[in-house]
Amino acid sequence: MPLDAESEAIGTLLLDRGILSPDQLLTAEDHARDWGVSLVKVLLSRRWITSDQLYEQLSYHYDLPLVDLMEHRPDDTLIRKYDPRMMNDRMTVPIKESDGVLTVATARPGPETLLYVRKTYGPRVHMVIASHFDLSWSLQRAFREQHSHEAVFALAEIDPEMSAQQVITPPQILVLYLLLSIFLLGIAFAPVPTLIVLNVLLTVFYTGNFLFKAVLVWVGGAAQESSSRAIAAEAGLLRDEDLPTYTVLVPMFREPEVLPILTQALRNLDYPLAKLDIKIVLEEGDHETIEAARSLNLEGVFEIIRVPASHPQTKPKACNFALRYSQGDFLVIFDAEDKPEPDQLKKVVAAFNQSPDNTACIQCRLNYYNARENWLTRMFTLDYSLWFDLMLPGLERLKVPIPLGGTSNHFRMDVLRELNAWDPFNVTEDADLGIRLTQKGYRVGVIDSTTFEEANVSIPNWIRQRSRWIKGYMQTFLVHSRRPIHLWRSIGPAGVFGFVFFIGGTFLSGLLNPVFWAVFAIWMIFGEDIISPYFPLPVLYLSMLNLLAGNALLIYLTMVAPFRRRWTYLAPWGVTVIGYWVLMTIASYKALSQLVFNPFYWEKTQHGLSKHTANEVAEASADVEEAKG
Template structure:
């Protein structure tokens, strides 16, 4: 390699009489006059470098731009893949700084001068170099992707270990690596022993007591869900309008960089849909740090992503193989490469509303300082495809449009949904990210955030997904969710006194009803349905012993009024979105609850035998997927013309 020229730490700005970078790119035929004019406008509007706009818009290749930039600045260009840095100069604890600043120490000359390779030359970079390494430094230019790949290759083993074990090693009581503690086992054993003893000594009295407890619990669950819906209805529309106006008032130049993580596994068919949706976000492209998080062994998806020729805002991160192979482990690994102030998770088939990121930034600005996460709403774009998709849509409409806003208002810990969670990156790193041993990692993280003193907000912005169209696929997905709820409940009830102190009595009870209640309902419902069937067939013979009058009235009230209330809430949920045609399907919700119970018992079996197993949900089965794919490919072709 040619010996680099000595550059001062104010390097990064060419001489006053030198041609502009845009003129050099135009002269070399790397951009068109129209692209140059547009890039100049956007660089002023977004307040970013000209080259960042060109890369973000996909008007030239990354390598061509950075080679031209090096020549423009009179600095050498270094290919880090061909000439990797001296490993002795690299420190794993500095990797986040390398990523944030897009630089890396490269070599040290014999006279002791450090050579730093950067993809972001300028005053901010040279000031950082001066603070970290002093003034005796030379600067060379490299590409952004060279830095990313070099950091990934250099710290692969350490970052892979941290992605799996960071939480369990630093905060073991919040980790699901050990599902049940000895104390919990003793408690469960004592409870079962007490129940068995009661059934031996006084079976009738024991069953009456058990039925009374369950009856009161069902009643409390109905009342709690009703309170959530009532509170969620207070001023939602007014708050949504205020947030929309605040988001529109944000200036592009003031918007922060946002990292978008898209964990995928064996989903090459939905890549064009995903990239099309992300391009439609009403956010400065050069301030998007989009990472396609792919398993290193998933060659099909990796090749499909490379074949798309994506713009420079898209990066492919290959997650090294390790166990458990879960989405949270992949996100933990990718988080170490994030450069944004905020970080959001989207699934491969997601279609967020175009103004979502702007709304989230506005929401963070308007929220208390301890707000660490903003949860957006989820729903489905193929809601009307069949009975299952309609029921799934009713389920999500109730959860995200009514129940979660109610949890926020009552200050009850919010179990986050699996996508469209927008985090402050500094808090996410402070809490060691997601738990790779929990298969509903976001639900767990939402509870953990609250216990650590942070707040989760919910806003009126929707991300649309593909609803499951096949019952078997739905049960696989739902059983994983319920298993994760079981694990989350076990983890966060290990220290009940701490839970009450951190969340308050109301928060702890709300968590018990919402997370524990969801699981318990699905497990107990078939037992009570069976008793109802037997009672009906036997004309009440023998059941009066176990249901004395007062308990019988309570059980009858729960059966009629409680289940009726849930049917009513399911009818109410789609009305907020004016999906009136879905309302009649609420009457078939009992069949949907039956499927949930099947999934719950499968989840219970897996909790015992395969607690960390991530059951893959297959996407792209909807008939709508083909239409979405055609639309995305047409938009891509139009953009390339």
């Protein structure tokens, strides 16, 4: 692709003024041709020239004034008269009006922008240049209240039935009241038959739960072999100039120590850096992380988004706010400690190209890079291997709604905005969004590309994290079971069955495990006479099947889960999964307690506890220093 005349002229100017070396200019021009972008975008993705230097030279080249919008604050009232998305997409903002002349600042000067400005704002305009960061910050400041409100309440106001703002609805309270009343009446007037019926229901639920998981693993084990090869082949053939702009959201809170790891992992992506729109999403009161991000001297494709303080203080609220300032055709969320495989974004683009038109999201796999650190990290890795490598592909193949993982889910931007993005009142916002997408007629795909994270090394920290996830599954189950007829019609019987066992089963099994463990302990201590009245022969056989075959199958599935990645050293640890289930039960009861007393509380997981983190930070920091040099 030939270099446009504007880029050639700007390059010559920078070379003549000694701002770029000949080698740097040649490299930048090659990237501009190969990537199909302007020279300015390439330079913003490199650290050869500061943002201030670049915009100063653009001001000279176009003979337009350069304005510092931090020093000369624009008219917020004037800005609010115009469409924020349009101004954000075009990076062109009206900042002042005087004597009928509108002063318009742009970070993308040139003939095309001039035509756009005159068509949009009229002929009486005065053009000036401002940096991308100044314009973005001006928009954030002008629309602070509006966008903060929308980030919290847009879904609840537009589609309240899909929002977890109301934890439980009056009809759901009535159903629970009736069920509890029936149970208490049964205990009062017919205790033995009532307990038998309850035992039958719970036993059937357990049987269905482990059989459903077995089917998912069986189906999911071979679900992606051919599609994975086709996606990888197309990803390798994609031309950089044809790739879309990709927004990367990285929500963080009080995690300055992992910033070097994060930024280096994003630079290592096999994707034109000039086509990445990277938003580091921080709470405005998190001064430590904000200062740490500033000190890294990041390329111009990185931008800090400061989220205004409001309640609830959750990751989905922060992402909703940052979404208003995103510019990509696709969007992905990565957590602070994530290390995605370099070709992940290209694989996702290829997957979207090969998928049906109603595909709105592609979920990539998650796993851990510190699996060997201790028993907990090994069990966590086995858990994720079973979940992402086998079960989610099974859900996709059976067309059952897929609860998205908390990271590495790639969205079409238009659909994300159409559905009002994430629910800030749901503490597992992505699982909820996966179910909501399916109900709205969209499809979620799963592909064979992995993002590696730091597995929790501390049991108390793990319980805090897992209890939040389970609480979110409880919220998701309550939200999407409010309209059972609508749920049945929108996702079908197989979808409802999968929703009940995959979402409901995830938290119900943790809550019910102690009941069955207690019954088993009573039977072992006091003999069968004390429980035989409540276990008719068919129920006894089914319970024995659950105890022996069910648990054995789940242990077996845990042991075979890592074989797909050839992590055979993890397999023997699968026999200790019972200890992991005990921790799950503790987390489940903590989640239930929080659902009742503090439903929207986002319990922060502390990252950086692994011994691997210090090494990662040191290596990433060294790479940053080398890049600066």
